Amino acid sequence: MPDTALPPQIPTTPVTPALLEALRAIVGDKGLIQDEPGKQPFVTDWRGSLVGNAAVVVRPANVEEVSKVVKLCHDNGIAIVPQAGNTGLMGGATPYPSHTGIVLSVGRMNKVLNVDPVGYSMTVEAGCILQTLQETAAEHDRFLPLSLGAQGSCMIGGNLSTNAGGVQVLRYGNARNLVMGLEVVLPNGDIWNGLRALKKDNTGYDLKHLFMGAEGTLGIITKAVLKLWPAPKDVATAWLAIRDPQAAIEILSEAHAASEDNVGSCELMSRACTDMVLRHIPGTQDPLKADTPWFLLLEWSSSRPKADGAEGMSEKMEQFLADQMEAGRVLDAVIAQNEAQSRNMWVIRESVAPASRAEGPGLSYDISVSISKIPDFIEKGIKAAYDVLPSIRPYPLGHIGDGNLHFSFMGPVGMDRQTLHQYSPAITRGVNDLVRDMAGSISAEHGIGIEKIDELAHYRSKVELDTMRSLKRALDPKNIMNPGKILRL
Structure with a gap:
């Protein structure tokens, strides 16, 4: 696990009283959360294992307000942590403890703007709860296939920013496969309107795919055109x-x-x-x-x-x-x-996930290998963990139809979290080396966030990492947009 207390190259410009008033002028009093109890849910990750800091939580009501807030932060070098439902498992939406900037929550932007049952599409704002969108599609005799355990609280903006997977990937693909168009606020505050409900569009680079899976490091998704399917009968x-x-x-x-x-x-x-x-x-x-x-x-x-x-x-x-x-x-x-x-x-x-939290401390690996290699991976992966800690308790599960395993372990009965994490580096290296040897991925659907920065740097090639850094620097030269996530610049 990376040192979350000392993140790399993150802007530390404080939010001054004057900047706070400028934010208030954009979003109003109900768009700001300043008190510590109010901020707590926004600076703590879903698991309760990461707790960060923010000068203020900003909750814009529309894309114009998002644009103005981001431009203000850009002009003043204020770091932004974009956040939707805050249900991620890699700390991607959690600010660092040393974060002096803002958390920008899209939760107030929660309107379904259009449902086109004839064209099998739906245009929505980023703060819509996934389950609400599933139910809205069903009301029109249509089906939105994105489905995961947190669907009652996760928001579509976060689902797309992390390229969420879930239990229907086998048939319908990841979140990025369910999107026709996006609207995104770029790190300088510009609004890119790519809300096109087109299945075929060959006009140059397909920009929407830059932002899906980028975990808010390249911009903030504010709206999306989603694909729908016939409702299951x-x-x-x-x-x-x-x-x-x-x-x-x-x-x-x-x-x-x-x-x-x-x-x-x-x-x-x-x-x-x-x-x-x-x-x-x-x-x-x-x-x-x-x-x-x-x-x-x-x-x-x-x-x-x-x-x-x-x-x-x-x-x-x-x-x-x-x-x-x-x-x-x-x-x-x-x-x-x-x-x-x-x-x-x-x-x-x-x-x-909630059962494992109640069970006690554990280790979890979100990996993928080709489907035919899953049995071999399970056998060798459990052996790799046993070689480090013979009393660890494996409980593998997963979406094997798409090659994704949540390769998880509970600590030995009675072992506390601190002791278990002394074994974590060796177990992680054993598991992830096996993933590499089987030409798999160390993060199948949960992303990188804070938790896997070092692992991504260890397993991805220099060409891949340099290309990602080039994209980040081109779009966000001031490194204000979710800095210190995914990559070390």
């Missing part, structure tokens, strides 16, 4: 007890054809991980009391309603699972018979 969700991870990827491989290319999600869960959720999350029930170390959450969905007397998703899945049992890959399975059963399965999957 026939959904089958199943919880499978499986032989091992190799069986999981073979099941997925054959599911594509068996479902007529309707696999929406395929989530691997270890028994240890499932048991941890059942221990800590009230109301969850074990879908399948099977004595096996591995489970698979499999969902198929079609936009075509099931016709009377016709074979639907559930019937197709039932036959498929019978075939997989005969092949020895599936040991037992249950298909959800109603929404409550399906929701229980998904709550188990989506509650791993």
